[in-house]
Amino acid sequence: MELSVRKIAELVRGEVVGGDDCVIRGVAAFDEAGPDHITFAASADCKRRIDETSAGAVIVPLEIRQSKKILVRVENPYLALAKVSTLFHPVSRPVIGISQRAHVGENLKCGKEISVYAGVFVGDDVTLGDRVTLYPGVVVANGVAIGDDVVVHPNASILERCQIGSRVVIHAGSVIGSDGFGFASDGDRYYKIPQTGIVRIDDDVEIGACNTIDRATFGSTWIKRGVKTDNLVHIAHNVVVGEDTVLVAQVAIAGSVTIGNHAILAGQAGVAQHVTIGNRVTVVGQSGVGKSVPDDQIVSGTPALPHRLWLRVSNIIPKLPEMKKKIRELEKRIERLEKL
Secondary structure (H helix, E strand, O other): OOEHHHHHHHOOOOOOEEEOOOOEEOOOOOOOOOOEEEEEEEOHHHHOOOHOOOOOEEEOOOOOOOOOOOOEEEOOHHHHHHHHHHOOOOOOOOOOOEEOOOOOOOOEEEEEEEEOOOEEEEOOOOOOOOOOEOOOOOOOOOOEEOOOOEOOOOOOOOOOOEOOOOOOOOOOOOOOOOOOOOEOOOOOEEOOOOOOOOEEEOOOOOOOOEEEEOOOOEEEEEOOOOOOOOOOOOOOOOOOEOOOOOOOOOOEEEEOOEEEOEOOOOOOOOOOOEEOOOOOOEEEEOEEEOEEOOOOOOOEOOEEEEHHHHHHHHHHHHHHHHHHHHHHHHHHHHHHHHOO
């Protein structure tokens, strides 16, 4: 594919600085790009070194006004990069049809142009929408309903009666609908509580590799529209994750947690059971959230505190030995003064 810088700027609603007839044939990283590539400069380091790249054109934020390079100035360079990369790297269409080496149960209802590869297991009473792709090793258990334009990558499992919306991507090795961790103790032994609910995943969700999303004890574990999860995320039973929320790698969410819309839980954050996290909350990486967090907060630390307070606390911690020494000296001086 070949596109002029002018056409690319129109696509991303950007402004060209320099020659707009330069022809671009691909997208590449800042230090690896050649004369027929477009790259982007969003980090402080790349913005300082724009003139050093060999790229034919550079996508930059609006604050960059001039350079020896051809610039495409945009409000959001990362969003512009995503759009341009999609142009030059379109998703390949899978082979249409159901492989003879796939197992398909009774009463399958399927839409148009589905792709079911060898080694797929599809149970009874399953519904597949239009243009669903199931790669090798996928398990779709009895009673599952899947919407349109869904891609399930190898060795992922969608277990009994779970519901998947449209334009959902589930990456390799993820398990949707595993049993919730529910046990009752009589003081001596643990007895399993039947997990009779489902997992519901709404439209435009992307689930990373090796996620585990537990079915509800009753009702549903609900992943709402637009949620994006990284790899190795665990979501326990009866959790509700709000629209357009992002869960980064190794996030673990205990049972019956409610997370609002547009929240961000950074890597290795943990959330205790029955907690409510508000809209537009950011939980900094490796934080432990043990109580509810209101809207529009940034929290960090274990237990999680307002981020600015945590920064002050963490700054004090290395100074504690010296502070203890000074306090002891002051105590001795006070003792001497009291004797006098």
